[in-house]
Amino acid sequence: MIRKLDRAIETIERHDRCLIACHVNPEGDALGSMLALALALERRGKRAIRLSPDGVPRQYAFLPASDQVTTRLPSRLPPLAVVVDCDGIERTGPEWRQIASVGDLVDIDHHATGNTFGNVIVVDPRAAATAEIVYRLVRRAREPIDADLAICLLTGIIVDTGRFSFANTTPTTHRIAADLMRAGAEPAAICREIYESRTLEETRLIGRALASIRGTRDGRVVWTSIDWATLAAATANGKAPEDMINDLRAIREAEVAVLFTETADGSVRVSMRSKGAVNISEIAAAFQGGGHPGAAGCSLEGPLSRGPSRIIPRVREALRKASRDGRRRTR
Ligand SMILES: [Mn+2]
Numbered sequence: 001m002i003r004k005l006d007r008a009i010e011t012i013e014r015h016d017r018c019l020i021a022c023h024v025n026p027e028g029d030a031l032g033s034m035l036a037l038a039l040a041l042e043r044r045g046k047r048a049i050r051l052s053p054d055g056v057p058r059q060y061a062f063l064p065a066s067d068q069v070t071t072r073l074p075s076r077l078p079p080l081a082v083v084v085d086c087d088g089i090e091r092t093g094p095e096w097r098q099i100a101s102v103g104d105l106v107d108i109d110h111h112a113t114g115n116t117f118g119n120v121i122v123v124d125p126r127a128a129a130t131a132e133i134v135y136r137l138v139r140r141a142r143e144p145i146d147a148d149l150a151i152c153l154l155t156g157i158i159v160d161t162g163r164f165s166f167a168n169t170t171p172t173t174h175r176i177a178a179d180l181m182r183a184g185a186e187p188a189a190i191c192r193e194i195y196e197s198r199t200l201e202e203t204r205l206i207g208r209a210l211a212s213i214r215g216t217r218d219g220r221v222v223w224t225s226i227d228w229a230t231l232a233a234a235t236a237n238g239k240a241p242e243d244m245i246n247d248l249r250a251i252r253e254a255e256v257a258v259l260f261t262e263t264a265d266g267s268v269r270v271s272m273r274s275k276g277a278v279n280i281s282e283i284a285a286a287f288q289g290g291g292h293p294g295a296a297g298c299s300l301e302g303p304l305s306r307g308p309s310r311i312i313p314r315v316r317e318a319l320r321k322a323s324r325d326g327r328r329r330t331r
Helices: 002-013 028-043 096-100 130-140 147-160 171-182 187-195 200-211 228-234 245-249 280-285 304-330
Strands: 017-021 047-051 080-084 104-109 120-123 221-226 256-262 268-274 295-300
Touching: 002 080, 002 104, 002 120, 002 130, 017 028, 028 047, 028 080, 028 130, 028 147, 104 130, 130 147, 130 171, 147 171, 147 187, 200 221, 200 228, 200 245, 221 245, 221 304, 228 256, 245 256, 245 268, 256 304, 268 280, 268 304, 280 295, 280 304, 295 304
Parallel strands: 017 047, 017 080, 080 104, 104 120, 221 256
Antiparallel strands: 256 268, 268 295
16 A cells, blocks of 8 residues: 555656546545645645536535636646546546546545556555545655645545444544544534535425335335425435435434435436445446445436336345345354
């Protein structure tokens, strides 16, 4: 890992201009990792272009320099692109081919799926967040971590660990978080921005979605669906409120929670969470999606009403297989 970090630092040091890109539908780890890296490079006198094709969702507008984010590539591409938190270069959105064409391409990520790319690959699936890897990179480069940088990195860690509650949280995660707190990042303030910034309308929408929750007879798989008209009326960005899937996940018997949301073009976004019995990134991958064993997603063609019949049987099959394997192991 140290050698990979050093190669990345060497490569980045060679250039004055750099593109930093994250994935479509960005969340805290994608944005936090990208913005932290951009700040670090700017401190070293470099120009950094921050690319997020879907912009910055409202609840992440508090992130330092998030107003510098662009949604389109500049006409003149820099000679270096650093791509963060992307499970495959295609995840950088519609302009991925141009990004892939730059001279030096650095892949910084923690997905375990093996969809790596570029001439410098810094991927560590044991890291709870890409922000942990960016932290190590910045430390290794002996770049001081100030409050702005710390806020970006801690946001990535908080979001990808479910506020330090998911199984990916390690002692290292906590040690890094402690260091970031000492540098001036406040978890309470970050959590308030991300998790306590819902509007009244969004909260009512969650209420209705939870009221119509469905489940398998044993309760191990739970899901709900939200149509486009409802999302468009109740939210600013037409997306399900951050973190609402964890209200499904919070059901005691639930092993897997699935949220189906309709998009403007009629396709269906599938967001999944697993408590560990099954690796849902494998199910997402079967539909050209991706993610982590405990948090993954994919897209389906419409209609919304057909979403559950395509996904839920696969989840149930994976659960059955997991319990068969479990019995074999304990014998
Ligand atoms: Mn991540």
